[in-house]
Amino acid sequence: MKNNPIFLFTAAILAAISGCTAEPGPAEGIKTTYSCSKIINSPANAAKESILVRVSEAGAEINSALDELGAKSFCRAIPGNGENKEKLAKYGLDKWFIVSLPEGCDLDRAAKILSGHSNVSAVQFNTKFIRASDCRSWQYLPQIQTKSTDAGGNTFSDPFFKDQWHYINKGDRAVAPTAKEGADINIKDAWRLCAGDPAITVAIIDEAVQWNHPDLSGNMWTNTAEIPDNGIDDDGNGYIDDIYGINCVKGIGALSWDADGSSGHGTHVAGIVSAINGNNTGVCGIAGGTGNNDGVRLMSCQIFDGPDGGDAVSSARAFCYAADNHADIAQCSFGYSGGAFISDSGYNTASDGYYSIESCAMEYFMSEGGSGIVDGGLIIFAAGNEGYGMAAYPGAYKGCISVTSVASDGLPAYYTNYGPGCDIAAPGGEYYTGGQSNEKAAILSTMPTRPLPVYDESGSIIGTSATDYGYMQGTSMACPNISGIAALGLSYAKKIGKQYTRDEFLSMLLSATNGIDALLTGSKITLTGNSIGEMQLMPLRGKIGTGTIDAWKLLMNIEGTPVLTAIVGESQNLSLNEYFGGDSDRLTYTSVEISGPDMESMGLKAKPEIRYGKLHIEPTRTGSGKVTVKALVGGDSLDGTDAPSAIGVTRTISVIARNVRNNNGGWL
Amino acid sequence: MGKILKLVLIISVFMTLAGCTKGQEQVGIAGEWKLESINGVPAENMSVDEYGGLDIYISFSEDGKFETFQRVSGGEHYYRFSGTYVRIGQDVVSGIYSDGNSWAADYTVVRESDRLTMAGGDDTCVYVSASIPDIIRDSAIEVKSVQDCGSGFRFL
Structure with missing residues (x-):
């Protein structure tokens, strides 16, 4: 589909579908003060x-x-x-x-x-929340496979892997005129080490996942304490026959991925995380395993039921169920409209200290969730698609990771939110990259196996969702890239016997990035307003998060600490890119600590410190030591009173002081 | 006459022998080596974590190839680098990695029975003769290029 005006018009209509609206309502969203202090929010939305x-x-x-x-x-x-x-x-x-x-x-x-x-x-x-995508899906049309078109060099046998540019981006012009080689999540080498583990579970908090999709069913989480379809709450958890998750809207065990008004959003998101790898079928999932029933598990916590749900109580039920069933990650491609909340204190507090039900439930998940690799659950949110200068809540809330979107050109997508509260970027796709209108530049994943009717505002059917496999775009798609990579990281940590606190793991995740700020100059051609135009990139500098995620770097962070070489007798400033991501020199650093014996070992006369965003150190003899550095991501302060609070990232840096240094890490 | 001839014979044998031990041959480096110390600091005392300290193995083959297996702080896995080397004169070795990066320096080598000292760029590293354990060879992560390492990753 290229520059078809009818398509653009239709897209604009579809973007306004209820429940999938891309129109922000910041004016309505601002909190009204009530004279009665027990009322903790406003009736807007x-x-x-x-x-x-x-x-x-x-x-x-x-x-x-x-x-x-x-x-x-x-x-x-x-x-x-x-x-x-x-x-x-x-x-x-x-x-x-x-x-x-x-x-x-x-x-x-x-x-x-x-x-x-x-x-x-x-x-x-x-x-009520909105899904972080326009809910539009584009049908994937597999080419007829002949021997000569057989994609050689694929890690896995899944035939549609070659069209998932977010895994390996070859800079193919058929994806976008400005597609850039390497603008992907760098998964190929990560898969050499690990491709998932069924002990790790990701709760998909979204529309229901189609649990019997051929490319998902083998990776679904199942509640083994329930006997399917016997009408009895066998495990007494308050839900009857909750086999793959729960319908949080109705408060029942039965999921409905095809309720009228559904879009396949949940199924698409789930596939990005853990579509089955190596089964000669369909697509690949980041942590989808190796073809031996060893992908991470997908738990479906349905918070959207057709036009219903997507509200505070549904999401609260989802977080609690996920925690109680030991999900490690809560994957949340939804949020309030941008501007509905502009600070942690605005979002969180009520009178007399009673927090909103969903922030209580999120705290519950962060403290009580997880399977033991990390000492709590990890919550990953989409930043939002309104091109708004702040991450949407709840994603912007402290402790939650908020994900912005980049396109196949490695640059921010036109729709992505940015600014305070935004922590990290990942591929979310962009139809209009380089001025085209092409679904191949969006993200390919699983879709329900039956087409679902798509409605306009008056309730008329104007099309159907893609079937089996299809493309979607949005921070909704960027978010599960992070969830999938985090799940892959947890799988690898399990494999090598490591455990972490939440802070440690999030620090490793947020620093496993490639810098993007240096690329944010000039402009790019994409959709601006309602037509193709130039989107300025400079205003986004420092606002997209620590950089674009790199799956290999996360596994290396888990594997062990990278090491910096300092030259003896030199006063030097060492780049922290390997520790704090590719844009490390733009972060706010808050402390540098080193032990006395380590200072002694390297003959340091003064403590190392941060200068110009780099580690300044002057060793006077051969030795080694560990330096602990703290920085802030997604903001300037941990104080959430006036703005989304930043996330504190702590990394312990290993330094070897010697007289020579090699550029590639070789010893000689 | 006989005595002078004998003396000449003895002297020439002596000089031949002396010639053999006096620098006609290159310092032998072929074999497998384990880092013992750097600039006098024992390797096992550097960047110590739960897996141990700094651990470096080098293998020089007769046909000009080398491998290193490195474990530097905070990881169980060893990383394998490889490349080629050439000899310059009797006691200088110069190498280049398979990704095109040269060694950080040319090294002057001294061999004393089972110890090899490599000095270059103001660093003096002493290696002891040791075979590289199979488990390290088998589980090592191959570093084929700078791409594998990320930009400046595992920067040594």
Whole structure:
């Protein structure tokens, strides 16, 4: 598809599909102050049929308020069984309830009535998220395979791997006129060391994953404590027949990837993480294994159910379920509209210190999730697609990684959010790279095996989603690249017997990058507004994150500490690119520490320090030592009062002081 | 006459022998070596972590090829570099890696029974004769080019 005006027009219409809107509403999103301090957010973009209530203590009743409201039901937001009861209580998650409101109920009035009850400590409007992609999918048309077109040199046998430029980018003009060789995640060498491990689980928090897709089914997580389809909650976790995950919208075990209004988004995202490798079928997934049933597991936490869901309570259920079932990573290609929240304190706090239900649930996942390689769960969010100068929440929140998008030219995609809260970049695809309009420049992955109807705002069907395999673009696609690589990293850590704290692992992940800032000069040709034009790149400098992810570098970070050579007798400034990513000289450094014996070993008269973004050191004799350096990513401060808080990254650098240095790392 | 002849014979044999030991042959470096110390500092005391200290093996073959297996801080795996070397005079060795990078210096070599000293660029490294363990050879990660290492990765 090249520069077809009808296509562009249709695309514009489709971009406005409800639930998939690309239009931001920053004005609506700004938090209104309420005189009643129990109400912790505003009704902007909130679901109309439900509202959330936090009671003062477990078991407290609020019947008078419910009666006055004409509430249809009042239930625990997060089911608690024997096992997780105490844990949930620790985070206050046992006190959150969802109130089902009568038709046409005014949200402000409902909030007022509920907050008037003495047993209610907080009221939260059930705000809805948007998927971080236009939900448009393009059909993949496999070429007829002949011997001569057989893609030699593929690591795996999957026939469509050659069209996944985000794995190996050959600079093919058929992808984009400005496609750049090497603008990929550098997975080929990483796969020499590791391709996944079934002990690692990624929770896909999204539309449901089609669990029986031929290129996904072997890698699905399954709840072995449940007997399928017997109508009984065998494991007593509050969900019946939850085999591959849960429908967080309805609060039931049965997933629905084809509910009217679905787009295949969840299936596409899941495939990027862990489509089965080496099965002679379809595409490859970053941590999809080697063809021996050894890919990382995909858990489907469905928060979008057709036009429903995608709200605070669904996502809270998702994080809790993922944590309780030991998922290592929460893969979140969704968020609030850009500008809905502009600081951690704005997003998080309520009156009297009661945090929103989903931030409690995220804390729950970060502390209680994981399978033991890392001491908690890792949350990866898409930064958002509104070209907005800040990462969307919840991704921008402290402790969460927020991912921006680059195209096949290695440069930021026209739609990507940027700025504070954005931590790292990955390929998310871009149809319009170089002025074309070509789905090959988007990201190829699995799609549902049945076409799903795509609707416009008036409810008319205007097309169908791609079938079996297809292309999509968005920070929604960039995000699972990071989740997949993180999962690959966890698999490798498991293989070599290593364990980390969350901070350590996130530090390694965020520093496994290639610099992008040096490329952000001049402009690139892509979609600007509604037509092809020049997008200026300088304004994005320092705002895309630490750089573009490099899977090989992450495995090397896990494998062991890279080493810097310092020349004895020289006053020198050593680049920290190997430790803090390719744009290390632009980060904010906060401390440099070294032990006394290590200073002695290298004959240092003064502590090493950061100068011009590099490590300044003057060894006076042959020796070695470790230097611990801390820096900030995605912001200038850990304080989230006025802006998204930065993530603190700590790396321990090994230094050898000697008299010669080789450029390639060789000893001689 | 006989005595002078004998003396001449003895002297010429002596001079021949002296000639043989006095620098007509190059210093022998062929074989496998393990780093013992750098500038007097024992390798095992450098960049120590849970796997041990700095560990470098070098193999020089008769036909001008070399390999190194390096484990430098914080990793279980060894990295294999390879390339070619040439001899200059009796005791200088100059090499180039398979990726086209030269060695950081030309090295002057001295051999004393099972120890090889390589001095170059102000560094003096002493290696002891040792065969490279199979497990290190088999599990080593091949470094084919700078691409493999990333930019300046594993910068030594």
